[in-house]
Amino acid sequence: MSAPAIDVQRLTKRFGDFTAVDDVSFSVARGEVFGLLGPNGAGKSTTIRMLCGILGPTAGRGEVAGHDIVGEPEAVRARIGYMSQKFSLYLDLSVLENLEFYGGVYGLGRDRLGERIGWALEMAGLRERGDQLAAELPAGWRQRLALGCALLHEPEVVFLDEPTAGADPMSRRQFWEVIYELRGAGVTTLVSTHYMDEAERCDRLGFIFAGKLAALDRPDRLKQVREKGTLVEVECDRPAAAAAALQATAGFASARLHGAGIHVGLDEPAGAAAGVRSALEEAGFRVERAEVVGPTLEDVFVSLIEEMEASSGAAVR
Amino acid sequence: MNLRRAWAISEKELRYLLRDPRSLGVTLLLPVVLLALFGYAINFDVKHIPLAVYDPDASPESRDLAQALTRTEYFRAAGTIGAPAEADAVLARGEAKVVLVIPAGFGRDIAAGRPVRIQTLVNGSDSLTASVALGYLEGMLGDWARRRAGEALPRQTRGAAIDPKVRIWYNEDLSSVKFITPGLAVFILMLLAALLTSQTIVREREQGTMEGLVASPVTAKEVLLGKLLPYVAIALADVALVAAAGRLLFHIPLRGGPLLLLALLLLYLLAALGLGLLISATARTQQGAYLVAFIGTLLPTLLLTGFIFPVSSMPKVLQAIVQLHPSTHFMVIARAMTLKGAGLAALWPRAVALAALAAAVLGLTAARFRKTL
Numbered sequence: 001m002s003a004p005a006i007d008v009q010r011l012t013k014r015f016g017d018f019t020a021v022d023d024v025s026f027s028v029a030r031g032e033v034f035g036l037l038g039p040n041g042a043g044k045s046t047t048i049r050m051l052c053g054i055l056g057p058t059a060g061r062g063e064v065a066g067h068d069i070v071g072e073p074e075a076v077r078a079r080i081g082y083m084s085q086k087f088s089l090y091l092d093l094s095v096l097e098n099l100e101f102y103g104g105v106y107g108l109g110r111d112r113l114g115e116r117i118g119w120a121l122e123m124a125g126l127r128e129r130g131d132q133l134a135a136e137l138p139a140g141w142r143q144r145l146a147l148g149c150a151l152l153h154e155p156e157v158v159f160l161d162e163p164t165a166g167a168d169p170m171s172r173r174q175f176w177e178v179i180y181e182l183r184g185a186g187v188t189t190l191v192s193t194h195y196m197d198e199a200e201r202c203d204r205l206g207f208i209f210a211g212k213l214a215a216l217d218r219p220d221r222l223k224q225v226r227e228k229g230t231l232v233e234v235e236c237d238r239p240a241a242a243a244a245a246l247q248a249t250a251g252f253a254s255a256r257l258h259g260a261g262i263h264v265g266l267d268e269p270a271g272a273a274a275g276v277r278s279a280l281e282e283a284g285f286r287v288e289r290a291e292v293v294g295p296t297l298e299d300v301f302v303s304l305i306e307e308m309e310a311s312s313g314a315a316v317r
Numbered sequence: 318m319n320l321r322r323a324w325a326i327s328e329k330e331l332r333y334l335l336r337d338p339r340s341l342g343v344t345l346l347l348p349v350v351l352l353a354l355f356g357y358a359i360n361f362d363v364k365h366i367p368l369a370v371y372d373p374d375a376s377p378e379s380r381d382l383a384q385a386l387t388r389t390e391y392f393r394a395a396g397t398i399g400a401p402a403e404a405d406a407v408l409a410r411g412e413a414k415v416v417l418v419i420p421a422g423f424g425r426d427i428a429a430g431r432p433v434r435i436q437t438l439v440n441g442s443d444s445l446t447a448s449v450a451l452g453y454l455e456g457m458l459g460d461w462a463r464r465r466a467g468e469a470l471p472r473q474t475r476g477a478a479i480d481p482k483v484r485i486w487y488n489e490d491l492s493s494v495k496f497i498t499p500g501l502a503v504f505i506l507m508l509l510a511a512l513l514t515s516q517t518i519v520r521e522r523e524q525g526t527m528e529g530l531v532a533s534p535v536t537a538k539e540v541l542l543g544k545l546l547p548y549v550a551i552a553l554a555d556v557a558l559v560a561a562a563g564r565l566l567f568h569i570p571l572r573g574g575p576l577l578l579l580a581l582l583l584l585y586l587l588a589a590l591g592l593g594l595l596i597s598a599t600a601r602t603q604q605g606a607y608l609v610a611f612i613g614t615l616l617p618t619l620l621l622t623g624f625i626f627p628v629s630s631m632p633k634v635l636q637a638i639v640q641l642h643p644s645t646h647f648m649v650i651a652r653a654m655t656l657k658g659a660g661l662a663a664l665w666p667r668a669v670a671l672a673a674l675a676a677a678v679l680g681l682t683a684a685r686f687r688k689t690l
Contacts, residue, residue, distance in 0.1 A: 052532040077534045090329065092336055097329075103532045104325020150527070238656075311675025 003066055005157050006051065007186035010060035010068065013046050020046040023060070028190060028204070032108060032181055035202030037301065038239035043211040044192035045085065048159045051190070052082045065156045072280045078106075081158040082149035088153075089146055091135035095126050098134055098149060106153035113152075121146030123178060140171030147178060156180065160191040164198065176201055186262045205297075207304055214304050224293050230269040231295050232276045233260040235288040244284045252279060256302070261289075263295040322535045326543025330517065334547060341551075344513065348505045349562045355501050356567050361493040364451040369397035369413035371404065376424025378465075382644045383417065383437075385461050391453045413439045414452050427465060435582050448564045468478045487656045498567045500624040507589045507614050507644050509555060513548045514593030515610035518686065519600045533659070541679065545590055552586045572658025581650050581664070584671045588643035589614070591678035593617040598685045618644040643678075646671045 006028040021043040026036040036044045049055045051064055053073035062069040065079040078099050089098055099120055103113040121127045124144035126137075134142060143163060150158060164172040166296040176198070179189050183203075191202070199205055207215040207222075215222055217245075236242050243262045246255035254265040266272045269292070277290040322565040370383045387394040404416040418436035427431045437454055441447045456475045467549050488495045509568060521527040532542065563569040571578070593610055600606035618624060621635070622644040628636055646667040653659035661668065 049528075054528065055530045074534055077532060081588075082529070082532035084525065084528040084532075086525030086528065088526045090333075090526055091524070093329070093332060097332055100330045101325055102529070104328065105322055105530065105535045106320050107319055107534065109321075137326070151366070 002029075004063075004169045004188060005032070005065060006027055007035070007063040007254045008047075008060070009049070009062070011047065011050060011062055012059040013043075013050060013055060014058045019089055019211050021050070021057075024211075024213045025060075025206070026206055028188055030188050031183055031186045032191045033191065033201070033203045033239065034187055035199050035205045036190065036208055037194065037196075037199040037205055037297075038208035039193075039194060039305075042208045044208055045161050046210070046211075048161050048190065048192060049216070050079060052159055053077055059194060078153075079314035081153070082147050083150040083160045083163050085161050087142060087146035089134045089142060091132065092198055094133055095121075095132050095137070096097070096130040096144055098145060099152065100179070102149040105153050108153060118150045120145075120152060123151075125174075135222070137260060140167045140174075141168055143171065143175065144178075147175070155187070157188045157190070160189065162192050162194070164193070164195065172198070174209050196301070199297055207301060208307075209305055209308055212308070214308060215300075219297060222300055223297065228272075229265045229288075230272045231299060232264045232266060232273050232295040233258070234264065234276055234280065234290045235260070236280055236290075237286045237288075242280055242283075242285045246276070247278055249283075250274065258296075258298070265299075267302070318536070318538060323539040323543040326540055327537070329544040331548045334551070344509070344551060345554060345558065348502075348509055349558045351505050352498070352501055352562050353560055353566055356494060356498050356503045356563075358659055359446075359493075359501070362491075363446050363498075365393045365451050366415055366446065366453075367413045368392040368415045368417060369395045369404070369407050370397045370417045371401055371416065372397060373421045374419050374423040378424035378427045379419045382419065382423075382458075386417070386454075386457055389453075389457070389612055391439035391457075392450075401450075408438065408440050409509030413613065414443070414446060415454070429512065430571060464500075467670055487515060494567050495569060495656060496497075496562050496652070497682050498569050499655045500648055503585075503620045503644055503648050503651050504562060504624055506556065506586065507558065507618050508551065508611070510548070510589035511593040511610040511614040512554050512585055512607065514544065515596045515606040516603050517544050517548075517607045518594060518597035519603050521598075534633075537683050538647065539586055540572050541594065541683055545587070548590050548593075549583075549586060552590065553583075556582060556586075561665075569655050569656055577661060578650075578654050581647070581654075581668055581671065584668070584675050585643055585647040588671060588678055591592065591675060591682055592643075595678055595682040595685060614644075617642055621645075623648045640670065641674070643671055643674045646674070 006026075006029040008027065009025050011021055011024045012019065024047060027035075036047065038044050046055065050057050051062055051069060053069055053076050054069065064076045067075040067079070069076055087197070090101065093101065099117045100113065103116060103213065105177070108116060121130060124141065124147065126141060126145060126148075129137070129141070134145060147163065148159070150160075155282075164175050167175070179191065179201075182189060193199055203218060204217065205215075205219050205222060206213050228308075234242070239257060239260060239262055243255050243257050246262065246264060247254040251266070252264050257261055257263075264276050266275070273290045273292050277287050280287050280290075354639055368387060372379045372383065383394075386392045387665070392415070395407070398407060398416070401418060407413045408416060415439040418438065420434065420436075423454075425431055425436075435458065437451075439447045439450055439454075485491055516651075518527075521530060561569075592614065596610045596613065597606050600609060617639070620626065621631070621639045622628070622642050623639075628639060628645060632638070650667050650671075653664060
């Protein structure tokens with residue numbers, strides 16, 4: 001149990017001049033739920049595809065379930081489950097036929113296949129829909145079917161590439177319940193997402209931006225470490241105009257929209273909230289609430305990106 | 318090689334095929350329809366050539382000559398003309414393709430045993446018909462003259478002229494249908510097989526299911542085997558239908574051993590299905606794969622592999638290149654086994670070439686497939 005489930009050292013992937021994954025290193029313990037958070041095109045999928053043995057890395061090395069991803073791809077593939085963004089379902093086949101196909105491709109025997117299909121149907125809530133075509137399933141169900149296909153052979157490590165993209169909140173919640181169940185059974189999960197609430201649910205989180213791993217820690221620690229100033233949350237009328245007005249005011253340049261309100265980062269903790277409130281009221285806005293809050297992951301994420309874009313000089317994206 | 322995994326692929330392909338019974342029906346029946354259609358349409362036998370006669374002699378001999386020609390199935394009487402100058406008009410209008418000009422005094426000269434000159438005018442713009450017509454004319458005029466001479470002269474004076482007794486083997490009545498149909502079957506099977514498999518890999522890539530396959534432990538060889546099996550079965554069913562149609566509609570004999578033909582047919586099908594798979598593993602879109610499979614098998618098989626134009630009359634370089642096409646070899650095998658009853662003793666070089674091509678195509682596909690994973 002001591003060896004990590006996933007161990008990545010200086011993994012790099014270049015497509016021509018474009019570096020999709022740039023010198024990324026991290027390791028994931030067995031039974032951990034590890035999240036990769038980042039905007040679209042940041043290199044999350046490329047990283048996962050390299051770890052699943054679909055893409056060969058340009059440089060660096062990786063081990064999954066104790067096997068080298070380049071040297072022993074067959075051993076890796078037998079021990080992992082992979083759910084791609086496109087789900088890899090055969091839409092013209094029924095729910096049962098999809099499960100039977102993936103069971104066969106993973107070499108499951110008849111008895112075990114029957115047992116596992118039963119489990120998958122139960123998990124995905126698809127028991128009544130076994131004969132329905134995958135194409136006819138709503139997005140949330142289709143997603144759980146894809147998860148069932150990826151878990152049929154009881155893999156040690158599961159890779160989920162934006163599994164809940166486009167799903168409704170209820171489906172997403174059910175999906176995470178399955179992930180926690182897997183964790184209880186000692187299964188390691190690596191999941192990529194661009195939803196902040198999902199990132200919060202991970203045991204540990206890697207921020208990935210422009211191919212680089214920008215930060216790596218537990219969600220709560222990430223928020224603490226980034227808390228170098230004071231964050232004021234404001235609720236007021238016309239928030240977009242208010243944010244623009246604040247940005248034009250000296251000292252409040254970091255103001256930005258956050259949900260229905262505004263977040264302003266300040267260096268001085270003393271009187272921060274009152275300062276923001278008076279500045280806005282002077283500009284003619286009606287302020288409902290202005291108070292100091294702890295940063296959310298989104299604040300951390302945005303400030304990280306701003307920092308990286310500033311340090312690299314030119315616009316990265 | 319894990320057969321359970323390969324079978325999972327086959328089962329999935331079969332389910333896809335059965336999900337769409339209409340396409341499957343078309344796949345099974347189209348070759349028979351094509352065979353019937355082209356078998357009746359493609360016909361190189363030149364018969365019933367319209368022949369006009371200018372006969373100022375109007376003697377029993379001249380009428381006998383004209384009748385001797387038009388009584389056969391090769392020529393039909395297209396009337397008589399009143400002046401040699403009209404020959405141009407009937408040829409130009411297409412009323413006749415051949416005009417026979419019999420000189421005045423023909424009957425008298427024949428009776429007297431004097432040499433006679435006959436003019437035949439042939440429309441050469443259709444060179445195939447013209448050369449066939451010329452051949453017929455020479456033979457039939459010669460026959461007529463010999464018959465006349467035989468009647469007129471005592472036997473011994475006919476001298477030592479060579480009297481060839483020609484016998485045609487294998488296709489005794491020189492029917493072009495018996496030559497065309499086996500080649501047509503070879504052509505149809507190539508087209509069908511390549512089109513069948515041309516979609517199967519590129520579809521997985523387009524629909525994103527390839528990712529799931531690649532991340533699974535299934536190997537490239539297992540995928541290829543799994544994808545070949547169902548299509549081999551379909552292609553064999555088509556072979557049976559095409560063979561039955563050839564037998565019933567065109568009376569094509571099978572003089573060679575059926576088991577040997579089946580074995581060689583399997584090699585040919587593997588090469589053809591493999592070609593479709595190779596196209597599928599290389600193409601980016603299903604439409605692209607379809608187009609390449611269609612044109613890439615249709616044109617060479619139709620024009621270059623000896624279906625219509627003999628390979629031996631092509632430039633040497635082209636002859637060498639077409640040896641790389643499986644149809645070139647199976648064209649020879651199919652004709653030799655149906656009409657000539659040839660066995661492995663005569664055909665083994667073709668069989669070896671076919672096996673080598675099938676192995677090369679499938680090996681190349683496996684390599685290509687692994688890379689794209």
